[in-house]
Amino acid sequence: MTFGDSLRETRNSFGPLCVGIDPHEHLLRAWDLEVSARGVREFGLRTVAASAGRVGVVKPQVSFFERFGSAGFQALEAVMAAARDAGLLVIADAKRGDIGTTMDGYTAAWLSPGSPLEADAVTVSPYLGAGSLQATFAFALQHGKGVFVLAATSNPEGRVLQRAVPHAGEGHAGSVAAEVVETVSAWTRTAEPDAALSSVGFVIGATVDRADAGLPARLSPAAPILAPGFGAQGAEPRDLARLFGPDAHAVIASESRSILSAGPDPVALAARIDERRALYSEDQHG
Amino acid sequence: MTFGDSLRETRNSFGPLCVGIDPHEHLLRAWDLEVSARGVREFGLRTVAASAGRVGVVKPQVSFFERFGSAGFQALEAVMAAARDAGLLVIADAKRGDIGTTMDGYTAAWLSPGSPLEADAVTVSPYLGAGSLQATFAFALQHGKGVFVLAATSNPEGRVLQRAVPHAGEGHAGSVAAEVVETVSAWTRTAEPDAALSSVGFVIGATVDRADAGLPARLSPAAPILAPGFGAQGAEPRDLARLFGPDAHAVIASESRSILSAGPDPVALAARIDERRALYSEDQHG
Secondary structure, X not given: OOHHHHHHHHHHHHOOEEEEEOOOHHHHHHOOOOOOHHHHHHHHHHHHHHHEOOEOEEEXXXXXXXXXXXXXXXXXXXXXXXXXXXXXXXXXXXXXXXXXXXXXXXXXXXXXXXXXXXXXXXXXXXXXXHHHHHHHHHHHHHOOOEEEEEEEOOOHHHHHHHOOEOOOOOOOOOOHHHHHHHHHHHHHHHHOOOOOOOOEEEEEOXXXXXXXXXXXXXXXXXXXXXXXXXXHHOEOHHHHHHHHHHHHHHEEEEEOHHHHOOOOOHHHHHHHHHHHHHHOOHHHHO | OXXXXXXXXXXXXXXXEEEEEOOOHHHHHHOXXXXXXXHHHHHHHHHHHHHEOOEOEEEEEHHHHHOOHHHHHHHHHHHHHHHHHOOOEEEEEEEEOOOHHHHHHHHHHHHOOOOOOOOOEEEEOOOOOHHHHHHHHHHHHHOOOEEEEEEEOOOHHHHHHHOOEOOOOOOOOOOHHHHHHHHHHHHHHHHXXXXXXXXXXXXXXXXXXXXXXXXXXOOOOOOOEEEEOEXXXXXXXXXXXXXXXXXXXXXXXXXXXXXXXOOOOHHHHHHHHHHHHHHOOHHHHO
16 A cells, blocks of 8 residues: 555545644643653653544654654654554654665665654655655655655745746756656656555645745646645635645645644643644535 | 864864765675664764874764664764764764754754754755754854755756756845855854854865856855765865865865775774875875
8 A cells, every 4th residue: 555545545534634743842841741852752642642543644843852862763763653553644754855875864764664763754855856865755655655845835935945947948847846846746657657646745835825836736646745834833724725726635734833732631632633623624615 | 162163173183084974784784783773883983983083074974873763863872972072073964954943953953062962063954945044053153063054966966956046136146056155154244254264154065066056166254165075976185176266275075985995994994094184185286
């Protein structure tokens, strides 16, 4: 079963909401936890417990664990294992990016079956060229894993780079973001010609103006979109269909603060997840 | 003392050579070490022992440690601590990049004094905009640490993105790589107006055609350049001055395979480091 298939199945059952596991320092304090590896472990495990059976996907933000070094990674391993054991799909938000055998190391770390940091998918960064990530895509597909490539983000500092124009006359897309999408899509056309949803998708911020970013109105082939920006960051669940149009079916809407602020009480946290998830239900889109 | 000052001092004593600590699987086998966290630890510690007193800077490649999860990070912590204890400057080649508090997590992980993963400098990736990394630059400067921002690399897949043209009429540079350099340089002009060498520099491949990449012929203000591509990757030490012109004084030339292939015998490894270092000595440039 490919990651694209797993994601479709999960999304059919639970909808698009993904719980971001972001153990910010202020949240650790609010949850009465240590600002330490032990604290992020406990925070992550509680969030997983509240998420299991309520959503299909969780997204731990690696930097909040990495901050505590190897002990933080040990905590992350425990959190990801607990999530996968609970039947959740885990997207490790690591934004790794390198070339050649160095990139292979990151791929092995996050996508190898049996690896201590095994996730179901990982986010990657294409500054060295989306083409340099093809071995990662191939490895992912071969092992039922997924990849989300940074394409267009909503932070203002990212605008100049992501909208820069590749040199004309070389058959390139109209913006860096579009070139990333096209490089990946070309790969998918060959590697997964018949997939209903591909295994290599994109990070596209919920509030990104896709036309302005040079992105096509519809991804072809259909690819998963990890969309931060819902909840506390400003995009409304009811606007998902409008914001993503024909790609809405492929969107994983990541929320963290809007959910995690309901903790630490497990009942309140679970209730908040249910509440947020309901905002994405189909009849709310009508 | 700023990182720029430390780097100048170290470079005056030892020259530009930096030993890349890249425990590839094939090198682990050649050194008769386990392909495991234990193996990369031993590999790293031996490389540090051979480097101490011979070069000024080492650059562990994080992915080769990350591959083994938290145990790999524990190994990396031991290797970086041994290097710093031996008086070597440590550049953690992590290529992290994110925004806001997420980026702060990476900054704390790699640049916080006392952090388990404390390095002297870290490499970062600017896909989300070099402007999104300013809090990292400020933190680094405040704590005597350094940052190397990916600017122009020599891998062919990186070309389209790094040479894409930011929209005209907004005061931007002529290429993405140049825009990264200009955004960082503008920050440095304000933050370190009198530095002989700044604390926030760039990764620029040794074989990059700087004019073709849209980069200025001379960085202003002077900034450290981490240059992969010497040794086994093709650039010759004697060409450093020609390749980098007026910036040659600021170049840290990273070699890994050309050195590590001499192991595991510690005498042979040390001899190879001496041999490679000698190739960069000033009279070889004449």
